[in-house]
Amino acid sequence: MLEMLSYDFMQRSLVAAALVGAVCSVIGVFVVLRGLAFVGAGTAHAAFAGVTLAYLLGLPPLPLAVIFGLATVWVTGVMEEKGQMKLDVSIGILYTATMALAILFIGLMKGYNAEVYGYLFGSVLSVTPEELRAILALSFLVLGVLLVFSKELYFIAFDQEMAEASGVPARRIFYLLLTLVALTVVVSLKTVGAILVFAMVLIPASTAYQLTHSLFHMTAYAVSIGIVCAVGGVLLSYVWDLPSGPAIVLLATTLFFLSVLVSPKRLRRAPAV
Amino acid sequence: MAKTIIHFSHATFGFPGVIALKDVSLEIAEGEFVGVIGPNGSGKTTLCRAILGLMRPLEGSLQIFDCACEELRCHHRARIGYLPQKGALDRNFPITVLEAVMMGRYGALGLFRRPTKQDREIALEALSNVGMQDHRNAALGLLSGGQQQRVFIARALAQQPQVLLLDEPTTGIDITTQHSVLDLIRRLHRDLGLTVLLITHDINMIRSLVDRLVLLKTRLFAAGPPEEVLRPDLLSQVYGKDLVITEKDLVIVEDYHH
Numbered sequence A: 001m002l003e004m005l006s007y008d009f010m011q012r013s014l015v016a017a018a019l020v021g022a023v024c025s026v027i028g029v030f031v032v033l034r035g036l037a038f039v040g041a042g043t044a045h046a047a048f049a050g051v052t053l054a055y056l057l058g059l060p061p062l063p064l065a066v067i068f069g070l071a072t073v074w075v076t077g078v079m080e081e082k083g084q085m086k087l088d089v090s091i092g093i094l095y096t097a098t099m100a101l102a103i104l105f106i107g108l109m110k111g112y113n114a115e116v117y118g119y120l121f122g123s124v125l126s127v128t129p130e131e132l133r134a135i136l137a138l139s140f141l142v143l144g145v146l147l148v149f150s151k152e153l154y155f156i157a158f159d160q161e162m163a164e165a166s167g168v169p170a171r172r173i174f175y176l177l178l179t180l181v182a183l184t185v186v187v188s189l190k191t192v193g194a195i196l197v198f199a200m201v202l203i204p205a206s207t208a209y210q211l212t213h214s215l216f217h218m219t220a221y222a223v224s225i226g227i228v229c230a231v232g233g234v235l236l237s238y239v240w241d242l243p244s245g246p247a248i249v250l251l252a253t254t255l256f257f258l259s260v261l262v263s264p265k266r267l268r269r270a271p272a273v
Numbered sequence B: 001m002a003k004t005i006i007h008f009s010h011a012t013f014g015f016p017g018v019i020a021l022k023d024v025s026l027e028i029a030e031g032e033f034v035g036v037i038g039p040n041g042s043g044k045t046t047l048c049r050a051i052l053g054l055m056r057p058l059e060g061s062l063q064i065f066d067c068a069c070e071e072l073r074c075h076h077r078a079r080i081g082y083l084p085q086k087g088a089l090d091r092n093f094p095i096t097v098l099e100a101v102m103m104g105r106y107g108a109l110g111l112f113r114r115p116t117k118q119d120r121e122i123a124l125e126a127l128s129n130v131g132m133q134d135h136r137n138a139a140l141g142l143l144s145g146g147q148q149q150r151v152f153i154a155r156a157l158a159q160q161p162q163v164l165l166l167d168e169p170t171t172g173i174d175i176t177t178q179h180s181v182l183d184l185i186r187r188l189h190r191d192l193g194l195t196v197l198l199i200t201h202d203i204n205m206i207r208s209l210v211d212r213l214v215l216l217k218t219r220l221f222a223a224g225p226p227e228e229v230l231r232p233d234l235l236s237q238v239y240g241k242d243l244v245i246t247e248k249d250l251v252i253v254e255d256y257h258h
């Protein structure tokens, strides 16, 4: 059993999974608290559209994924600020439009391209050393920025207008958060895939949300859960020869439902009167 | 005469399709205690938001600390403590009382600086000022509405502000806490020379407290010492009913005659 840890590809995928688990779950805390869940899902599909365009044009996929991701979150941010349309409606439109683009680009490609599907469904076991380096760099960038601006990010998640009123540059921090969401999605695209990446952002944070009444504890729990699920999912997928993305996400989902069962927030409502 | 720190000059504020404040001219001096009254929708909350620089004037101008309100910077806002009008709070939001009060320090700290032990002490003192120190590790969402209100007052105080804007601070607070909160505000005003702007519907409570009263209904109807503003003719113009002031109380005339 332990011998699998001696394979290079296994080491790479475990490191990649742990990083993605950590980055996704920390950003997830702010996404869940600030109510941006749907935004992230839309971004994942936009980033995937970027990847398909890159393959169509024969360009490197990462930069285009970043550009598509950022464009989507920024447009979303402007729409939320203007508040003229319900956010879920405008995201719903963007989300399906980018998915349509992705399908269009795939249709324009000659023949079947397995690599493209790798970005859709994720394939952590095939992460190359260069990809791992990119994941490493982006992860540290995202985690570093989150750490530096954590107090402002918590504040806007709690109450953006109050944050603005008490002297925090709340709008800029909000756009920073959106930018980090886009980068996180791109970092995770190769490992868990466009369809499942958002589960990695939402589930560990929502699981932690069930378990505590403190911001600090919620973050700590979310990161632990994120890393455990990502690494655990990779090991399961190796041992039982399962696709890695679903293994990670279903493991996280199981933990989520367990946490709902033991949640103190749920118990609080239980006693009648 | 103390320095003017808030200066409305023929200022108009509004939202798309709504004028909330029209042609308001008002000067508030450093260290003044001003009460703001007016019926629902008269622009009281808008007045606060304007002072915080969250709105641009449609006409006229508003200066705060000698800075046009639309150019107000973060370090200016950090000097203004704000208690928003009570709104809905997500009861499941995971935050403790102390974590919420510490947020009052963030603006003053600025970017890149972490809260220190001293910030923590300031937050704890603010909590004890509103009598909530024993709840510091409690979940904010599990407190009663009035207790949450006290926590938010503590957050405004934790900013160690120069100006305090309180939007209906005593709404939903029990009577003894109301007194202690008002006592605290009076003390801060007197001892620290804080400039206070207090919005309320409780005219009886406020008139013994403030230097000046402002009577709003989109326009500024009157501003001056309470006895000048609480004139039956002015009040009936604004509230649309005849009001009279008795020895202690303010009552609607119809009820008074019964």
Ligand SMILES: Nc1ncnc2c1ncn2[C@@H]1O[C@H](COP(=O)(O)OP(=O)(O)OP(=O)(O)O)[C@@H](O)[C@H]1O
Residues within 6 Å of the ligand: B015, B016, B018, B019, B020, B038, B039, B040, B041, B042, B043, B044, B045, B046, B047, B085
């Ligand atoms: N976010 C908003 N968008 C559009 N119109 C608004 C908004 N906030 C307030 N208004 C309008 O501005 C006017 C003044 O509102 P404001 O909240 O300042 O009144 P108020 O005096 O604080 O009332 P209350 O006593 O009910 O708190 C109202 O006509 C209201 O409809």
Ligand SMILES: [Mg+2]
Residues within 6 Å of the ligand: B044, B045, B046, B085, B167
């Ligand atoms: Mg109001």
